[in-house]
Amino acid sequence: EPEVTQTPSHQVTQMGQEVILRCVPISNHLYFYWYRQILGQKVEFLVSFYNNEISEKSEIFDDQFSVERPDGSNFTLKIRSTKLEDSAMYFCASTLDSSYNSPLHFGNGTRLTVT
């Protein structure tokens, strides 16, 4: 079964450094998402992306965050200057389209640790 893949599985970085989290969505999916889950807390929406542009973003997704689809397969989340509170699991997800019958499919996440 097709799946969303994310790399790396764990990223450790120092405060103030830039990180890039990478995702390969399911190949025929058109909508891409990033979610965040701080340890022990709920899954939180960051941003959705369609047709090479952001379609919606949350309050969490401030100017320190950016997303890009640099080629036909990868979807990346960049955090420019990491803060301690950015430590979390970051999940990439994709859907086929925006219809009712199109659930989110998640990757296994990147655990980001900011020291």
Place this chain on the structure above:
Amino acid sequence: QKEVEQDPGPLSVPEGAIVSLNCTYSNSAFQYFMWYRQYSRKGPELLMYTYSSGNKEDGRFTAQVDKSSKYISLFIRDSQPSDSATYLCAMRNYGQNFVFGPGTRLSVLP
């Protein structure tokens, strides 16, 4: 009032028990409902999805939606230790983003 609420648990049941997991929501515009299972340090895995009131069955899992009460449930029959995980409900309206509940942690004891 939070948009989607779930009892966080933990919920502990013996192997073979029937498990009932529930979510309530406040936004009557939600039309599409999903249940995800999340093992520790893994991504949420889609279990069930439905967009109509009533029941939908898939193996040991039954999803139930009551839009008039704004209440959804997931039933697990013959629960197994491998069902031990956190269960997340999620919902959306057409064209809008998915909203997740905080999750219920389930432990099935052998």
